[in-house]
Amino acid sequence: MSPASQQPSSRPLGPLLLRKKGSSLFGITRASLVRRFFSAMASVAIIVLVLIMVFLLRDGAGFLSTYRASLDVYRKSGMELCDLLEQPVREMQDKSTSLLRHALAHELATLTGEAKQRRDAVVVLIGKVQAMSAPERTALEAVLTASSPLELLTDPRDQLRQATSRAAMSIPIPSVLSSGEAEQLRRELATLTPERTEPLPMLTALEAEFATQDTAARAQFAPLSAAVIACEQAPAALYETLVPLHKHARNTKELAQKRLSSRDQPEVHFPDQLKPILDARETLLTRLDDYGSRLKQAQAALPAETRSEEAAELLAQVRELLPEQAVQTAGIREKVLEWDGMHTVSMFHAALGFCFGPHWITNSPWQDFYGVVPLLTGSVLISVIALLIATPLSIAAAVYTSQFASDREKEYIKPVIEFIQAIPSIVLGFIGIALLGDLIKSVSHWPLLAWLPGFPIEERLNMFNAGCLLALMAVPTMFSLAEDALNSVPQSYAAASEALGATKLQTVFRVIVPAALSGILAGILLGLGRVIGETMVVLLVAGNRIAIPDFGDGLGVVFQPAHTLTGIIAQELGEVSRGSGHWQALFMVGILLFIISLVVNWCARAFARRLETPKS
């Protein structure tokens, strides 16, 4: 019986709040106060999420109209027409001239191969000896620039001479040089000093040897050589006609941009500006046809017989390209004829350009394109690789830990795997650059593994490297969720299965794992969500090539470098000015990432609900 209850008019607040349940202040009981506090905390989380979405949408929503306007100016200034002609022609040219030059190199190598290897070996060795004596060289240069008296120069000079002769004696010489030549080369390499200006006698001799063989070889393969040059020069007239049109179109674009930034600038009348370009259409088409016929001529002049097999293969590829190129040229012709410069670019076109555009080109002196396909494929491929590596590992670990491990083992395994989550992602990025890249590269050079697609690889930074590190990051998430799911399968299932005579293995793999499938799948999807959103690791390790990976390599595509949605935001956000088209484009990429994460998480929950075991 508290004294306060006998004096209702002057109750102090303290004992009032500490009163037992049942009493209320302004209708709020203690229990409901606690409830409201917790619900407020929950709503704060929801409000923050909504604010993030609003913030993203606000900055990214303007993108479509900005991009549409930019593409509109791109079309109305005539830049689109120039690109319609130039881009496909350059692509065709690059492909066929590259193949032809390659074929020519093979042909020349059949005659000059050995002399070239000998000369190249000496060139590389000279560079290596100089690199090995570099510290002494820099010391000597430092003394020289300080203009010290002559006595101080003798010591560094001696050091350099000794270092050079040490390097010359110890460096391995490839077998293309005979042992006598190797000896002579070592003697000559030991005389390499900074004061020596004339080249080594051996190098001069090998250069001369190569030069005579090369001239003879080029004379013999003159037809192929001429065909290569003819092919390289075929579009010259077309490019020449395009140069003044480029300038004019770029000028129009500048005027349009000036007008956009301030209303005092004169308004741009596009039909007038387009006139010179439209007038030039006929000339351009004539040049295009001319280019087509010159290509045909050049390729008809290709020799039918070749000395080497590789050259024959390459020339066959070039010949195959010819009909394709004819079709493409016809297609270009049609597009140029139907091109209508004053047809306004629609929002839909801009949206398509963003979602399905194959080029992400920013800060270009010509035109910026914001197409996410290269970034999306990079993100998706890296996530798939990471999942493929992480899923078996984490599920196997979860099954072992929950079903087969003894209690002592559980005490060690669980914390250690979950500790991986504590490793900062930047540290993993360092490991990727410093260790994993070189490890994968040296393993790929083993002759035993040469049959694997894509091996041997030369790039240290590639999608597989990033995928491995991301798999390591995803394993703890997947492991914890899978293990919880396996542990929450009711004991009655296992008991019933064993009562029916199943062995332990059969129970685990035919009863328990299927029963826990919803949780396991949810874990995998959450791991996927984690992996898609990772930035630091992919920025450091994935190679940063903004291009759709070349799927022609088959499975070897995983060893190519790529760029990701997250990486491009991190890389480019430092340089964009607020509110510009580039800024808005990066926010659109952020929105895309947000949507992907939402979808993945929603799928995880849907799976979990659908495959839920009925709780008995």
Place this chain on the structure above:
Amino acid sequence: MKTSLLLAVAAWACLVSGIQAQQTLRIRGSDTLGAKLVPQLAEQFKLSHGRQLSFDIAAEGSSTAFTNLASDTADIGMSSRRIKAEETRFCESKGIVLREMEIAWDLIVIVVNEDNPVTNLTRQQVRQIFTGEIRDWSELEGKPGRVSAYTRNTSSGAYKDFMSLALGDLEYGTRTQKMAGNEQIAAEVGANVNGVGYVGYAYADAKGVRIVSIDGVLPVPAMVNSYAFSRPTYLYTRGEPAGMVKAFMDYINTPAGDVIVSSCGFVPKSKVR
């Protein structure tokens, strides 16, 4: 006793930090300048000036210099390229006029792996490599292998200067890989036998790489006037520099500053025509 000791230590700390009126000079911008040259100039400047001065240098690419100057998060902007017209317009729209000062000249050096026998490239070949026209080293009389070209990324001044000096304003090839800084490019070219990239002259002596002469001219400071890819670098300030900013920028043009510039692998302005 203990509390009075603690109080004395606390009072001393406050006094000392109060006396050291730290002025911080914030410098943002180019990785080419900001990784070695500007930090060394800052160190020497601090030694010769007894004042308490601290430098806050962050080098994330030349484009970040202008965005930082415009939003007043930097006092000095380092840029390895000239400011663009739209950046000038952007700053003017915020009421800021930037003043430009040319400091040192840089040589953009093409590097290949040390196992690559190619020692000379023509300007046209350089253009063809970085626009993706040349795809295999055998086309350049090297050992057969797919060319892996490493470039800087779009926030870099070297990226844009190289595009205008070497590529004639054509776009880089889509297969090029965009690295964050000179050191990364040098490391990757050193590790990849098919690698080729461009770095500032100060980074050309990295392990495993070899420089290539362009049209027969070796990229050394003595040849800065005839080398194809030499370019000036700049510092930008908001309006006319004053106070410590002016003192620092004047220091760079003194002979002492020239020595540091040369030792970092740049060419002092005084030696360039």
